[in-house]
Amino acid sequence: MVKCADCGFLCVRHAPTNELPEVHAHWRGDGLISPNLSDGVPRCFVMAFSLDAEATGASGDASHRFLQVINKQRDCPKFVPWVQGFSPKDHKTMLHEKTLLEMQERQRERERQWQEEQKRSDHEWQQSVRKADHARQQKQRVWDRVWGIVLLVLGVVFGGVFTLLVNWLGQKYLGK
Numbered sequence: 001m002v003k004c005a006d007c008g009f010l011c012v013r014h015a016p017t018n019e020l021p022e023v024h025a026h027w028r029g030d031g032l033i034s035p036n037l038s039d040g041v042p043r044c045f046v047m048a049f050s051l052d053a054e055a056t057g058a059s060g061d062a063s064h065r066f067l068q069v070i071n072k073q074r075d076c077p078k079f080v081p082w083v084q085g086f087s088p089k090d091h092k093t094m095l096h097e098k099t100l101l102e103m104q105e106r107q108r109e110r111e112r113q114w115q116e117e118q119k120r121s122d123h124e125w126q127q128s129v130r131k132a133d134h135a136r137q138q139k140q141r142v143w144d145r146v147w148g149i150v151l152l153v154l155g156v157v158f159g160g161v162f163t164l165l166v167n168w169l170g171q172k173y174l175g176k
Contacts, residue, residue, distance in 0.1 A: 005070040008082040008091030009045040012038040020045055022087050028070065031063030042070050045088030048078040 004010045005028045011020040012027075015038055023042070027033050033040045040062045042051040051069050058065040080095050 001073040002076055002079040003071050003073060004042065004044065004049070004051065004076075005067075006079075006082055007044075007076070008080045008086060008094075009048070009078065009088045010051075010070060010082065011043050011045045011088045012041065013043065014038060020088055022082075022085075023070075025084060027066075028082075031066040031070075033063075033066065040066060042066055044078075045092065046078045048076050049074065 008022075010023045010028070012023055012033060013019075014021050015036065020043060023033075041055050044051050054072075055065045055069045058068050060068065080091050083091065083094075086094070
């Protein structure tokens with residue numbers, strides 16, 4: 001639970017310019033806001049709650065109503081801690097920048113995880129290529145041996161047949 005009195009989005013309407021400046025520390029403490037500077041009605045810059053309607057419906061004098069509304073405990077998802085000297089617009093800009101930085105950090109983390117996954121995937125792929133290449137080389141070596149043996153046997157057979165043929169022809173025609 002939070003209080004609007006501690007939020008950077010608490011503002012009042014500046015009477016002369018109609019802008020929404022920050023509510024200074026002494027105003028947050030005593031609720032006394034000069035009527036020349038403001039209408040004295042608290043407002044939420046991001047409109048998380050209708051503070052002006054709450055103040056209008058509250059009882060007591062203006063400063064009491066102001067303090068009653070800004071000190072009420074609330075469950076506000078848009079709460080941002082007040083930093084003195086920064087306007088509600090500045091607080092919204094800081095929150096936006098913080099959100100952007102968080103998004104960038106999450107994106108960097110996703111990219112880092114993706115790169116790690118790619119690296120792991122590439123490593124696995126290289127391992128599978130090496131295994132497939134090793135299996136192919138093993139198979140090639142087996143076939144090389146088979147063909148070597150086949151050629152050796154054919155060489156021996158043809159050499160023996162050729163020797164027998166030469167001997168037979170030599171006996172038949174040379175009479176030896």
